[in-house]
Amino acid sequence: MELLRFLVAFALILTVQACSNTPHHKNARSSLLTLPESPISEALLRHHQQWQGTPYLLGGDNRKGIDCSAFTQNTFREQFGIEIPRTTLTQLAYGDTVAKHQLKPGDLVFFKTTANKQRHVGIYLEQQIFLHASTSQGVTLSRLDNPYWASHYWTARRIKALK
Numbered sequence: 001m002e003l004l005r006f007l008v009a010f011a012l013i014l015t016v017q018a019c020s021n022t023p024h025h026k027n028a029r030s031s032l033l034t035l036p037e038s039p040i041s042e043a044l045l046r047h048h049q050q051w052q053g054t055p056y057l058l059g060g061d062n063r064k065g066i067d068c069s070a071f072t073q074n075t076f077r078e079q080f081g082i083e084i085p086r087t088t089l090t091q092l093a094y095g096d097t098v099a100k101h102q103l104k105p106g107d108l109v110f111f112k113t114t115a116n117k118q119r120h121v122g123i124y125l126e127q128q129i130f131l132h133a134s135t136s137q138g139v140t141l142s143r144l145d146n147p148y149w150a151s152h153y154w155t156a157r158r159i160k161a162l163k
Helices: 002-019 028-032 039-051 068-080 088-092 147-152
Strands: 108-114 118-124 129-134 138-143 153-158
Touching: 039 068, 039 129, 039 138, 068 088, 068 118, 068 129, 088 108, 088 118, 088 153, 108 147, 147 153
Parallel strands: none
Antiparallel strands: 108 118, 108 153, 118 129, 129 138
């Protein structure tokens, strides 16, 4: 009798899940971001799909390995035809300062990851999501409100040519 109850309950759960209106996606972006609200976010998500999982490599600039600033440089070149500087610090000096609460798709977001010695850069999409080359996960999407990234957030810049 217990087995029969279990099987009925299991079948009911499967039926409810199958009838759900919630789409089931297999990639990371769908679990983080609902439908993109801007063409810039759409382009960034396409770029993410092309590069997702590419490992982080300090000084790297291709699909065998790439660092964060080379990834942002590549993304702006490939998706928007915009040339930005190569290093995190030169990218920091390139755009206009943006307050965190005013972030828009395409803004560069910067982090201080270890006592002012290491810096990291990513590209804001929307809905608290940014795209970057992570040292631990390679090219990925992350949330600004994740405790790690929130505690290391530094500043943001808007690239003038993207406005």
